[in-house]
Amino acid sequence: MTGAPASTPEVILDRPAIESRVARLAGEIARDHPDGVVLVAVLKGGLVFLADLARALAPLDVAIDFLAISRYAPDSGRVRLLQDLDLDVTDKDVILVEDLVDTGLTAAYLVKHVIQRGARHVELCALLDRAERRIVPMEIRYVGEEIPGDAYVLGYGLHDAERYRNLPFVVRVDRSVLRANPDAYLDLYGRARAR
Numbered sequence: 001m002t003g004a005p006a007s008t009p010e011v012i013l014d015r016p017a018i019e020s021r022v023a024r025l026a027g028e029i030a031r032d033h034p035d036g037v038v039l040v041a042v043l044k045g046g047l048v049f050l051a052d053l054a055r056a057l058a059p060l061d062v063a064i065d066f067l068a069i070s071r072y073a074p075d076s077g078r079v080r081l082l083q084d085l086d087l088d089v090t091d092k093d094v095i096l097v098e099d100l101v102d103t104g105l106t107a108a109y110l111v112k113h114v115i116q117r118g119a120r121h122v123e124l125c126a127l128l129d130r131a132e133r134r135i136v137p138m139e140i141r142y143v144g145e146e147i148p149g150d151a152y153v154l155g156y157g158l159h160d161a162e163r164y165r166n167l168p169f170v171v172r173v174d175r176s177v178l179r180a181n182p183d184a185y186l187d188l189y190g191r192a193r194a195r
Contacts, residue, residue, distance in 0.1 A: 009185055013145060013170040018052070018127075018156060021144035025125060026056035028142055029095065036061030038087060038094045038119075042110060043068040045099035048157035048165070049127045053097060063087055067096075067110060079106055081113065090118035095142070099157040101126040104136035111138075128153065128170070152178075154185065168192050 013021065029037060037057075041050035043066050054062050068083035094114050101107050107124055114122045125142035132149040147153065152175040154160055155167030160178055167188055177184045 009188060010172045011169050011191075012147065012151070012153065012172050013127075013156070015168050018144075018169065021127065022049075022052045022056050025142045025144060026053055029053075029125070030057060030060050032141075033060070033093050033095075036063070036093075038063045038065060038089055038092050039097050039125075040065045040067055040085065040094055040114065041097045042066075042099075042106070043083065044165070045157045045159065046097045049099055050097040053125070063092075065089075067113075069106060069110070079109060085114070085117060088118075089114060091120045093121045093123075094119040095123050095125050098124065098126045100128040100130065100153070101140055102130045102133050104134045104138045107140075108136040108138055127156070128158075147172075155188070164188070 037060070039050055039054055039057075039062055041047050041064070047066075050064065054064055065085045065087045066083060067081070067085060070080040070082055096107065096110055096114065098107060101124065107126075111122050111124065123141040124138070126140050127144040129140055129143045129146050130149050130151065131146060151172050153170050153172050154164040155170045157165055158170065159165040161182060163182065164185065169192070171185070171188060173185055
C-alpha cells in the first residue's frame with residue numbers, strides 16, 4: 001500500500017482487484033467445503049462482499065443468512081445481537097463474512113455465538129484484515145487483503161455514518177477530513193461512474 005497525502009483518497013482495492021480477491025477466496029472456500037457451506041454476512045458491512053462471494057461460489061451448495069449487532073456500548077466492550085440467524089446451522093460448516101476485521105472482539109463474539117447455535121465448524125472470511133489492531137488473538141481463515149492499523153477505509157460495504165457503502169471500490173481516506181466535512185469525499189462517486 002502506498003502512502004498518499006492524508007487528504008487525498010487512495011483507492012486500495014479497485015473493482016478488478018476486488019473481483020480478483022473474491023475469486024481467490026471463493027476458490028479457497030470451494031476447495032475446503034466441497035459439500036457446501038453456510039455463508040453468514042455480518043450486517044450491514046458484509047452484505048456487498050457476501051453477494052459477490054456467493055455468486056463466485058456457484059455451483060457449490062451455498063446457504064445464506066445474516067447476523068446484525070449493535071455498536072460497542074461506550075466503555076463496556078460489549079455488543080448486543082440485533083438480528084440472529086434464521087437458519088438452523090446445527091452440524092453445518094459456517095463462514096462468517098465480514099467487510100473488515102479489526103480488534104477481533106466482534107468476530108470472536110460472533111464465532112462463539114454461532115458455535116453455541118450448533119454449527120459443526122465456524123470460520124471467518126474478511127475482505128480486509130487490520131491484524132495489527134487485534135486485541136483478541138484469532139485466525140481469519142480467508143483474508144482478501146491486509147491493511148495497516150491506521151487505515152480508514154470506505155466503499156464496498158464500508159461506511160462512515162451510513163455513507164459511501166455503495167462505492168464499487170475500497171478507498172483509504174483521511175478520517176479527520178471526513179469529520180470536518182462529511183461531504184468531503186462525495187467526488188468519489190464521480191470516479192465510480194467514470195470507471
